[in-house]
Structures are given as structure tokens and as C-alpha cells.
Amino acid sequence: MTSHNSPPVTISPPADIHAHRILILDFGAQYTQLIARRVRESGVYCEIHPWDMSDADVQAFGARGIILSGGPESVTDVTPPVAPSVVFDLKVPVLGICYGMQTMAKQLGGRVTASNHREFGYAQVTSAAPCRLLDGLRDHSDGQGRALLDVWMSHGDRVEELPAGFVATAFTNSVPLAAMADESRQFYGVQFHPEVTHTLQGAQLLERFVREICGCEARWSAGNIIADSIARVREQVGSDNVLLGLSGGVDSSVVGALLHRAIGKQLTCVFVDHGLLRLNEGDQVMDTFARHMGVRVIRVDAADRFFKALKGEADPERKRKIIGRLFVEVFEEEAAKLQGIRWLAQGTIYPDVIESAGSKTGKAHVIKSHHNVGGLPEKMNLKLCEPLRELFKDEVRKLGVELGLPREMVYRHPFPGPGLGVRILGEVTKPYADLLRQADVIFLDELRRHDLYDRTSQAFAVFLPVRSVAVMGDGRRYDYVIALRCVETIDFMTARWSRLPYEFLDLVARRIINEVQGISRVTYDISGKPPATIEWE
Numbered sequence: 001m002t003s004h005n006s007p008p009v010t011i012s013p014p015a016d017i018h019a020h021r022i023l024i025l026d027f028g029a030q031y032t033q034l035i036a037r038r039v040r041e042s043g044v045y046c047e048i049h050p051w052d053m054s055d056a057d058v059q060a061f062g063a064r065g066i067i068l069s070g071g072p073e074s075v076t077d078v079t080p081p082v083a084p085s086v087v088f089d090l091k092v093p094v095l096g097i098c099y100g101m102q103t104m105a106k107q108l109g110g111r112v113t114a115s116n117h118r119e120f121g122y123a124q125v126t127s128a129a130p131c132r133l134l135d136g137l138r139d140h141s142d143g144q145g146r147a148l149l150d151v152w153m154s155h156g157d158r159v160e161e162l163p164a165g166f167v168a169t170a171f172t173n174s175v176p177l178a179a180m181a182d183e184s185r186q187f188y189g190v191q192f193h194p195e196v197t198h199t200l201q202g203a204q205l206l207e208r209f210v211r212e213i214c215g216c217e218a219r220w221s222a223g224n225i226i227a228d229s230i231a232r233v234r235e236q237v238g239s240d241n242v243l244l245g246l247s248g249g250v251d252s253s254v255v256g257a258l259l260h261r262a263i264g265k266q267l268t269c270v271f272v273d274h275g276l277l278r279l280n281e282g283d284q285v286m287d288t289f290a291r292h293m294g295v296r297v298i299r300v301d302a303a304d305r306f307f308k309a310l311k312g313e314a315d316p317e318r319k320r321k322i323i324g325r326l327f328v329e330v331f332e333e334e335a336a337k338l339q340g341i342r343w344l345a346q347g348t349i350y351p352d353v354i355e356s357a358g359s360k361t362g363k364a365h366v367i368k369s370h371h372n373v374g375g376l377p378e379k380m381n382l383k384l385c386e387p388l389r390e391l392f393k394d395e396v397r398k399l400g401v402e403l404g405l406p407r408e409m410v411y412r413h414p415f416p417g418p419g420l421g422v423r424i425l426g427e428v429t430k431p432y433a434d435l436l437r438q439a440d441v442i443f444l445d446e447l448r449r450h451d452l453y454d455r456t457s458q459a460f461a462v463f464l465p466v467r468s469v470a471v472m473g474d475g476r477r478y479d480y481v482i483a484l485r486c487v488e489t490i491d492f493m494t495a496r497w498s499r500l501p502y503e504f505l506d507l508v509a510r511r512i513i514n515e516v517q518g519i520s521r522v523t524y525d526i527s528g529k530p531p532a533t534i535e536w537e
Ligand SMILES: Nc1ncnc2c1ncn2[C@@H]1O[C@H](COP(=O)(O)OP(=O)(O)OP(=O)(O)O)[C@@H](O)[C@H]1O
Pocket: 244, 245, 246, 247, 248, 249, 250, 251, 252, 253, 270, 271, 272, 273, 274, 345, 346, 347, 348, 352, 372, 412, 413, 414, 415, 416, 417, 418
């Protein structure tokens, strides 16, 4: 990052990087986000919208191609979710994946049945006819010149009869119609899931669809995204001043660097110490930003205020809303003390938006209200400036690297805005936060010391307000429990618990029990996401 006094860098905006875009209609599959990530990785911008998007909105979106995701429902139900009919009239290529293929088949006049040949996991499909989507992709050959692909399946229903104009392009032993194509209309369907890495040629298949079949150019790169965001922010805020909520985490740090480049002195950052930070976190953030990077940062000590507002509240969603509201109150108070602030910038990223949103029909559930999206109060005086709102975490990190942020900052584990507030189960109190902070720092220090921090995606301690019996130094103890959570994930949407060595866990548990007065038991969380979310609340 350049120093605070340097003039904003002049960068000419690239060709419209959003113009070549793909629309993904979500039927509620667990892996819809992976489809989006694969499309983005091939250099093409895309957005996920609920399947019940209106015809007018689909049309206005202006996609060069549409992907219909998988989903838990069955098209054989009485009123199954269906794709907006305009999808098939827009004369753009359409790819249906699993449920998406099934509904495409049914909506265009084919037949789908619930089959007792359920297929979950690995399967091998054999190519059955030439097809622009699949030609040339192969993992093996069947000896008769036909390509075999290793794929991943997860379905019970299957397409029984193709709609007019389609041919079968692949089969498996249990599914005669495992892929279909109508080349003249550029409609394709695959029963398997190309978005998961277990489908070896899946990324290639999706790239083929968006780049060759839909004809999208690869404009979605870190350099282009930065130049585009800078241009957009400048246009958006003009000569107004902007207040950025800076947490020291990856997302807001990247926004900080971006805005610093885009609008220089018009930027002021506010770092809120809500009393639910990690040990010494506040000082570290001030050190890195204010001292080394020359960004103007105001530190607000609001711990008492947050604890007071959270007193007696045990419900996770209500806690999140309280925290979201207080954050904005603090931001607005600080803004009022400064000149010309009209905008509140935040490091909101795409998964925050998706997880906080429900679909119009209520089919998709709100899992948790991220404090910076669903947790925001309804009325706000400042307008929002969220340049990373369309990006996934790994894309944000690439931007951070490109913007010259230090590696340790870009690859930090994420820390949720509500902080320890969602890691103390139930009511939040200062004594609980103090205990948790001590346990957490031991866990993280040991991870770093054992070279495990960079090999895991997110690690933390959780405070359980239940007491269990222990005997220490011949005395009876009746103390609280700490749970350790450590996961590996790329996109934070699904996660696997880290197989940390037993010796390591043993060391951490002993240190916590010996060093943190008030904790007498430590457990390790071995739940995957799904179903267990990464945070406990
Ligand atoms: N303590 C804080 N002070 C000021 N703003 C905050 C604070 N905590 C969170 N925010 C705001 O809320 C946004 C969302 O928080 P979130 O934790 O998702 O992102 P982050 O902290 O920037 O990055 P990371 O996900 O890596 O922790 C932040 O980008 C920031 O704008």
C-alpha cells in the first residue's frame, strides 16, 4: 500500500468485465456455489439467483448463458420448482446439472421418473454421441473408441424420455440417459456434477460451456477486477468522504488497500474494539494499518456498550442483530464527527450475502445473519460501499496479493465480525470472554509454532457455559468447558475438520487446563460442514 499522502493512482478501466456474464439459477443444491467458483476460475463473471427469479429479471440480467443447478426436490412432485420459461426462449446456451437437467427435460416435453437405481458418489459415464460439451474430454477409453469419464453422481430420479430435438450423449450402467444435448438450440444436460473436483474433467467441461459454447471472454482476473472496482468506486462516491469499517481481517484490509488507491485522502477507517476481539488483536490492527501503512484509522473502544447491550441475550440470531446494530451506530457516530462522510464501506463478500439471504418463496433458509448483511439495521444514514460484494474469499485473497498486502495479512484465518460473541454460546459476559481469549491464544500460538496455521483454514476456541467436574491437585473443581474447532476448506461453504495430530491436541488441552483458571475440560469438534457450520452460533 502506498503512503496516505500519495495521490490516487490513475488506472484506465478495462472493458466492461461484467458484460460477458453467466446466470446460475439455484434449485437449492449444496454445491451451487461451486458451480459459480468454477465459472469464475475460467475467467467469466457469474451470479447465483434463486430458481424463482422472474422472467423479466432473467431477461434483464443479460446472460450469455444460463446454468440450472442441482437441487433436493424431485421434478416428479406435484409442484416442483421449475426454471422460468423465458430461459428456453432467450436463444442463449443452457446447461442443466442433475435436477437442472431433469427439469429441463420435463419442461421441454421429456419424461422423468423416480427410479430405485439411486446413484451416489463415483460413477463412470460413457460417451454415446458427438457433443460440443463433451467431445475430447476423457479419463479412459472403452477400447471401442468411446471416451469414459470418471464423475460424481448424487440423484434418485432420472430422465426416461428425451424431449424432441435432444440426443443422448452419455450413459452409465444404471442411467441410460446420463447426458443429453440439443446442439441446434445449444441446450445441454448432465446428470452428474461437473462442479465437484471428484468429476475429473468437470472444470474443463464448465470452462468449455462458458468460454466456447457461450462465447464469453476471460475478463475476470485480479488485475481487471481491481481496475474495474477502482473505477466504479470513484464513480460511486465522487468527492464524498468514505468511512471504512476496518477489522484487520482479510476482507476489510483488501477493501482498505483498494479504497486507499482509489480515493486516497477521502478514506477514513474505523476499527471498533467491541470487547469480543482476540487477545491483543486491537493493538495489532492499529500497528499494521495506522503505523505501517499510513492509513487514517480511528480506534473506538466500545466494549462496555456491547457487553451492556448483549446482557441477558442468549439467542444467536438476536445476538447477531444486536452486534450488527451497534456496529452501525458506532460507525454513524464516528461519521458525524468527521466532514462530508456519506458512505460506509465494508468488507462484505459474496458468501456473506448468499448465507444471509432467503429465497423469495422461502425455500432457501436463512442459516445465519452475517452481522454486516442480514444483521444490519433497517434504517441507515450512510450509503453502503462494498466493492467485494461479488467476490469469493479466494478471489479476495488474489486481489490482496495483487494490491501488495503482506502475505500474513492476506492468508490470515477469517475472524467473524461478531467475534467471540458467537463463540461464547448463549449469554455473552466479560468474564467468559476473558477465559475464552486465554484459551484461544494458546491454541493459535501452538498451531503457529507447530507449522499448522497455514495448513488449516480456520481455527479457534469456543466457550461452553456448562460446567463439568474435575479433580486437580487433589481438590474438586467444577469448571467450564472449551471446545476447539479447526477446519480445512477452500470456500468456507463446506468444510472438513482438521485431522490435527493427537500429540498436538494433547499439548493444547493440557496447556489450556493448566494455564486458564476456570477451565477444566477441553474437547475437539469433529463435525463437518454440512451439517455443522464452522462457527457454533
Ligand atoms: N471490529 C471491527 N471494526 C470495524 N469493522 C468491522 C469489525 N469487524 C468487522 N467489521 C466489518 O464487517 C465486515 C465483515 O466482517 P468479516 O469478518 O466478514 O470480514 P473481515 O474481518 O474483513 O475479514 P475476515 O473474514 O478475514 O475476518 C468487515 O469487512 C468490516 O468491514
